[in-house]
Amino acid sequence: MEEQEKWEEFLRWASEIGVSDSASHSSSSSCLGRTLVVAHFPNQGGRGLGAAREIAKGELVLRVPREALMTTESLLLRDEKLRIALGRRPRLSSTQELTICLLVGVGKGKDSWWYPYLLQLPRTYDTLASFKQFESQALQVDDAIWASEKAISKVRADWKDVVLIMQEIGLKPQLRSFKAWLWASATISTRTLHVPWDNAGCLCPIGDLFNYAAPEESCTDNEDLSEASISSSQMLNSERHDEKFQRLTDGGYEEDVNAYCFYARKRYKKGEQVLLSYGTYTNLELLEHYGFLLDLNPNDKAYVPIDSRVLSSTSFSRESIYIQHDGRPSFALSSVLRLGCAPQNSWKAIGHLVYTGAQLSVDNEVSAMKWLAKTCLQVLRKMPTTIENDKLLLRFIGEMQTFMPPVCCFKGQTCEREINDFFQADGVCDGIRDISLPMKAKRILERWRLAVQWRFMYKKMLADCIVYCDELISGLSISNVSGNNGKC
Numbered sequence: 001m002e003e004q005e006k007w008e009e010f011l012r013w014a015s016e017i018g019v020s021d022s023a024s025h026s027s028s029s030s031c032l033g034r035t036l037v038v039a040h041f042p043n044q045g046g047r048g049l050g051a052a053r054e055i056a057k058g059e060l061v062l063r064v065p066r067e068a069l070m071t072t073e074s075l076l077l078r079d080e081k082l083r084i085a086l087g088r089r090p091r092l093s094s095t096q097e098l099t100i101c102l103l104v105g106v107g108k109g110k111d112s113w114w115y116p117y118l119l120q121l122p123r124t125y126d127t128l129a130s131f132k133q134f135e136s137q138a139l140q141v142d143d144a145i146w147a148s149e150k151a152i153s154k155v156r157a158d159w160k161d162v163v164l165i166m167q168e169i170g171l172k173p174q175l176r177s178f179k180a181w182l183w184a185s186a187t188i189s190t191r192t193l194h195v196p197w198d199n200a201g202c203l204c205p206i207g208d209l210f211n212y213a214a215p216e217e218s219c220t221d222n223e224d225l226s227e228a229s230i231s232s233s234q235m236l237n238s239e240r241h242d243e244k245f246q247r248l249t250d251g252g253y254e255e256d257v258n259a260y261c262f263y264a265r266k267r268y269k270k271g272e273q274v275l276l277s278y279g280t281y282t283n284l285e286l287l288e289h290y291g292f293l294l295d296l297n298p299n300d301k302a303y304v305p306i307d308s309r310v311l312s313s314t315s316f317s318r319e320s321i322y323i324q325h326d327g328r329p330s331f332a333l334s335s336v337l338r339l340g341c342a343p344q345n346s347w348k349a350i351g352h353l354v355y356t357g358a359q360l361s362v363d364n365e366v367s368a369m370k371w372l373a374k375t376c377l378q379v380l381r382k383m384p385t386t387i388e389n390d391k392l393l394l395r396f397i398g399e400m401q402t403f404m405p406p407v408c409c410f411k412g413q414t415c416e417r418e419i420n421d422f423f424q425a426d427g428v429c430d431g432i433r434d435i436s437l438p439m440k441a442k443r444i445l446e447r448w449r450l451a452v453q454w455r456f457m458y459k460k461m462l463a464d465c466i467v468y469c470d471e472l473i474s475g476l477s478i479s480n481v482s483g484n485n486g487k488c
């Protein structure tokens with residue numbers, strides 16, 4: 001079957017089971033077309049859902065009935081043998097169960113009820129768990145390397161746990177392999193949506209085509225519902241779901257209608273991509289769970305080492321002490337630094353002031369900012385490459401992704417060693433012919449690009465923090481001098 005045919009078959013199947021982008025009932029052969037269309041958005045997730053018309057903020061844009069959702073429960077309902085096998089293993093995690101169920105579903109081929117949906121799933125993913133040693137090392141920052149190594153060993157341990165069960169239930173050897181497990185776990189990690197009855201969540205046909213945008217803090221007034229040109233029934237829906245604007249995600253399972261419902265988080269023009277917030281994630285978390293990064297992520301964070309004595313003398317959690325995406329210290333980081341730069345014997349007495357976020361004194365503020373700038377600089381200096389090196393390397397990787405320049409092109413470049421390491425990495429040179437890279441090498445190249453982009457953005461946050469601190473210090477010094485002048 002041609003790709004187009006498979007796709008139309010999928011939309012027909014979804015329409016027949018009640019998936020719809022329209023509030024009014026329709027017997028159309030496609031579940032989309034009235035509010036949403038599938039389109040390609042090269043810089044924002046590739047395949048995604050675009051607005052088929054102007055969409056008002058708060059409007060219901062898609063409804064996926066419970067029957068269409070692929071969950072462990074719905075899969076087990078259709079497979080008694082599997083239900084009995086899993087029933088005998090109560091120690092499996094809900095995600096392990098769903099992963100096995102998904103592989104069993106894939107193994108059924110055309111006999112699976114979800115076959116048209118399964119055919120549309122991506123073949124590969126770039127989540128941290130799929131990183132090999134070369135890509136993990138390319139992250140350069142210990143915490144990030146550790147996160148990727150942890151993700152890799154977790155997915156392997158989960159697989160080892162269930163190999164016997166998969167054999168027992170007669171899963172074909174290629175579906176029992178680690179490669180298949182990695183694929184199924186990444187499918188679940190990147191595509192499941194929350195449901196109240198299962199921690200593993202659900203796979204939601206059509207609903208999982210929404211690409212991600214980070215949640216915004218507040219919605220602008222000029223996008224108010226009253227201005228939107230929506231019908232009264234849509235308005236009713238909008239009013240009913242007013243509270244959803246306050247939430248971090250804009251879709252959810254609704255018991256009263258037995259369906260997963262998705263709402264527009266803002267007004268969309270025709271043709272614009274309709275995006276969904278899966279939650280608040282740093283770039284490392286996005287990479288870990290979804291295999292991509294945002295160039296501009298308002299929730300990104302960089303952690304710097306802090307003296308444990310200062311840390312333990314406040315009640316701020318370690319997670320709250322970070323540099324923000326724009327280089328500014330978080331409230332907790334500023335507070336902790338102010339305390340750390342004050343004499344230790346005064347910590348108890350000034351603790352309450354620190355929690356209010358107030359500056360203690362100009363000198364204290366300058367010391368805190370100096371300490372932060374110095375720490376960022378030390379961290380940057382310890383990195384194997386600079387921001388400029390990474391920028392250049394990203395350019396080279398981009399070029400290598402479109403055409404393969406001869407290796408001698410990189411001779412003498414600062415990133416020559418890392419490029420050589422790429423060619424030494426497992427699988428890159430297998431089957432390499434003149435200028436075209438084999439598929440496996442292209443996958444490694446993409447994951448390497450993500451790793452370099454991640455470390456580049458991490459370093460950029462530290463560099464921006466230095467600029468922020470320097471500006472603050474000079475501002476404070478000027479006002480201090482003029483203040484002193486005034487006194488004199």
Ligand SMILES: C[S@@+](CC[C@H](N)C(=O)[O-])C[C@H]1O[C@@H](n2cnc3c(N)ncnc32)[C@H](O)[C@@H]1O
Nearest residue numbers: 044045046047190191208209210211212290292
């Ligand atoms: C739920 S799926 C969204 C649909 C997906 N693009 C598809 O073709 O099926 C989530 C995946 O889409 C991609 N994605 C989503 N939002 C993205 C974004 N803003 N930028 C880049 N990739 C994104 C990532 O690969 C992610 O794992």
